[in-house]
Each structure stands twice: as C-alpha cells, then as structure tokens.
Amino acid sequence: MKKYIDEIKDILSVYSHSTNIACRAMKVKEMELIDCPDYNTTAEFCRLVHSSGGAKDECLKSYLYGGRQAEKLGEVYIYFCPYGLVNWVVPLLLNNKMEYFIIGGPTLIHPVDGLLLEDIFKQNPSLKDKAGLVREKLNKLLYVDPVRTRYLAELLMRLSKSQQDFTILEEKKKKNTMSMHFAETIHELKDENKLDKKRYPIEKENDLILKVKSGDREGARFILNQLLGHIYFNNGNNFTIVRAKTIELMALLARAAIEIGADLEIIFGLEYILYEKLNEVRDINELSEWLAEILDRFIEATFVINNVKNKDIIYRAVNYIRNNYYNKKITLNDVAEEIGLSPSYFSKLFKEELNLSYTEYLNKVRIAASKELLREDHPLAEIAQSVGFNDQSYFSKVFKRIEGIPPGKWRE
Numbered sequence: 001m002k003k004y005i006d007e008i009k010d011i012l013s014v015y016s017h018s019t020n021i022a023c024r025a026m027k028v029k030e031m032e033l034i035d036c037p038d039y040n041t042t043a044e045f046c047r048l049v050h051s052s053g054g055a056k057d058e059c060l061k062s063y064l065y066g067g068r069q070a071e072k073l074g075e076v077y078i079y080f081c082p083y084g085l086v087n088w089v090v091p092l093l094l095n096n097k098m099e100y101f102i103i104g105g106p107t108l109i110h111p112v113d114g115l116l117l118e119d120i121f122k123q124n125p126s127l128k129d130k131a132g133l134v135r136e137k138l139n140k141l142l143y144v145d146p147v148r149t150r151y152l153a154e155l156l157m158r159l160s161k162s163q164q165d166f167t168i169l170e171e172k173k174k175k176n177t178m179s180m181h182f183a184e185t186i187h188e189l190k191d192e193n194k195l196d197k198k199r200y201p202i203e204k205e206n207d208l209i210l211k212v213k214s215g216d217r218e219g220a221r222f223i224l225n226q227l228l229g230h231i232y233f234n235n236g237n238n239f240t241i242v243r244a245k246t247i248e249l250m251a252l253l254a255r256a257a258i259e260i261g262a263d264l265e266i267i268f269g270l271e272y273i274l275y276e277k278l279n280e281v282r283d284i285n286e287l288s289e290w291l292a293e294i295l296d297r298f299i300e301a302t303f304v305i306n307n308v309k310n311k312d313i314i315y316r317a318v319n320y321i322r323n324n325y326y327n328k329k330i331t332l333n334d335v336a337e338e339i340g341l342s343p344s345y346f347s348k349l350f351k352e353e354l355n356l357s358y359t360e361y362l363n364k365v366r367i368a369a370s371k372e373l374l375r376e377d378h379p380l381a382e383i384a385q386s387v388g389f390n391d392q393s394y395f396s397k398v399f400k401r402i403e404g405i406p407p408g409k410w411r412e
Helices: 002-019 044-050 055-073 114-123 125-138 146-163 169-191 202-214 217-235 239-259 264-278 284-303 306-324 332-339 343-354 358-374 380-386 392-403 407-411
Strands: 023-027 032-035 077-080 086-094 097-107
Touching (some): 002 032, 002 097, 002 146, 023 055, 044 055, 044 125, 055 097, 055 306, 086 146, 114 125, 114 358, 202 239, 239 284, 306 332, 358 380, 358 392, 392 407
Antiparallel strands (some): 023 032, 023 097, 077 086, 086 097
16 A cells, blocks of 8 residues: 555646646545655645634545545546636545545635635635735636636646555455444344344334434444344345345435435435445445445535535636626526526525526626626726627616716726
8 A cells, every 4th residue: 555655746846847737636434645755745825824723624524535436436526626727636545435536736726816816715714814925826826718627637647547456455454344333233133033033123224214314433443343244144145125224225325325415416326336336345345345335424524525525616617607707698507508507506506506596696796897897998888788788877876876886987
C-alpha cells in the first residue's frame, strides 16, 4: 500500500507543478487527505476559511460528495464547493471499488465580485469582518474559464488512469473483521439455542431503523450482522433465498434513510449500483461486507453529503444565470433544465438556499452587471438593454429597489 500511496503523491506533484493548481487525494473511508509533498496544496483562501470554526469539515464533506459523484459516473466530476469555488474529482478504483480519489482545485470560474463575496459571507458570516482579506486571498486563485476547466479535469483523469490497480490486503483485512462479527452471531445461535428457526426477529428491524435514523453506524452494523445471522441460519443451504432476504434488508435501509431526508436520487442511484454488485456475491462473508457498505453509504448520503449536493446544484444554477443574464428570455425553466431538475423543485430549492426567488436573484445579477457599465459613459437605455432589461424605465425601477437610489444618482 505504501508503494501505491507514493504513486498517488507522484501524480499530485506532476499535476500541481505543471498546472500551478492545487491537487490532493482523499482516502474515502477515513476522509483522510493526502497532500502533495512538495507543493502547497491548500489555497490561502481555503486556509482562511478553515481557520473559522467547523469550515474545514464542510470542505471535507464537499470532497466526499465530489468523489461519490465521480464514482457513480465512472469519470471525472466537476463541482462547486460550498463557497462557490470549482473543484474536479477523479475516482481511483480497487477491485471496482473506490478507495481513494484525487481532487484538483480550487479555481475561480468568475472574477471576484460583490455577488461572490455575498455568497461566501452567507455561507460563513464570521468572514464578513475580514472582507478585505477574503477578497485578497480570492484574487490569488487562478481564474479558469469553463472550457479550460474541462481540459484540466480531463488531464487529471488521464494522468490517474495508470493507477487503478491496488493491493487487496486492506480488503482482506476488512473481510476478516466482518467475518468475525458474523461468526459470533452464528455461534450464539447454534450453541446457546437462542433462535426458534421459524421466528424472524422483526423487532430488530425496528432497532435497525432507529440506529440508521440516528446516524449510529456501529450500532446499525451490529444489528445488521445479527439479522443476517438469523437469515443464514434458517436458509444457509439456499443462498438464493439468503440473497433475496438481504435485498429486503437493503430496501429497509433505503426507506429509513429517505424518511430522514436522504436525497432520493442518491439513494436510488446507490441501490442500483449496489444491487449490481450483489449479483457477484458468492458467500456469506461477502454478503456481510456488502450490507455494511450499503449501510455506510446510506448514512453518508443522509448525514454527510446531502447538503453539499444542494450547494453544488445552486452554484451550477448561479453559474448558468451569470453566464446568460443578458439574454432577455432566460427563464426559471431554462435553468432548471440545464441542471436537470423539475422547475417546481428547483424553484423551491433555490428559494430555500438563497432566500431569494429566481427572478429576484436574476435581477440582482443584472443590476450588479449594470453597475460596472455605469462606471463608464454609457447611456442608461443602452445599459438596460445590455444586461437583459426590456426598457430603461423598468431597469431604473428595479435598480432603485435593490440599491436604494436610481441608476443616474448612483453614477453621480
């Protein structure tokens, strides 16, 4: 494994030095970062953010979100962090399972302006008192347009493709641990005669749901092994039945996760991926490990990355709006379609995250753009048309509502 980690560090070093963009890796299970040994992998802005409360934990969760999305897609994934900066993630697979992933970034996709700062201060109010310092650190990040971002992401993917083969020692260790817990349950059932073979402990399913809903991984894992022990003890000679009953347990876990707010898309996507893996399971030890992975992933989707996913969606929408605000016909439906959500759900999520309606935010972007033009000697009617308003009078009305004074007065 040390040899493999050294190879990962070589990738980080080559990529960081050749692109002048930070690059680091994360070990999924422990959410442990691996830094490039000879390159400062943490941007000054990120260090400033991390110095304020639990902000570093937010960033780790956003890395994990990007990694899981990359794993689901099987390719590089570009996403926005909770502070509106852009990262890209490449999954590294061991036996078709992601143990590590590599993160490139952060970079800016827009020049630093008042809208970006406002979003950052909303995410972390403690930074508002350091507005000048925040702007200074942001301006040290590279500004990378969307096209170059895609090429940089693809470059990291190609550089990482040679490192997809891992040692299986760590996997064996995990399997042995799972086998030990499972064996204990079977031993109790056989030697202490605790089980009426016809009675399935349905009450333990309720205990499992409570553990999942509280985010208690270890407690839930213990109960899972007990239930699997009962299933196997009653049906061990027919592995097809054992697998079928295990699928029922997976559905139980999914229902518990969804009831406490896990994202449906994530849960159903995970169910599909993990169901495909189940077809490859051949013995009870693998089955126990498979169930433990499902448990971890469902709890992760519920308690770890769901909020980050919403942030990423919102910044994707914001990015689209800021690149198309001058188009008079840009509608909520256009943005919802761009990011793959229904208009009604997108409208609700947008309002919840930004405390502004879509129209209010669009007008805010247009007014921010108009202020840059007002610094120059352009007629008001021309400015109004340039930023997407149909006429000057409506532009002036919206400007006064947002800024408190008419545009002509603001220019003075």
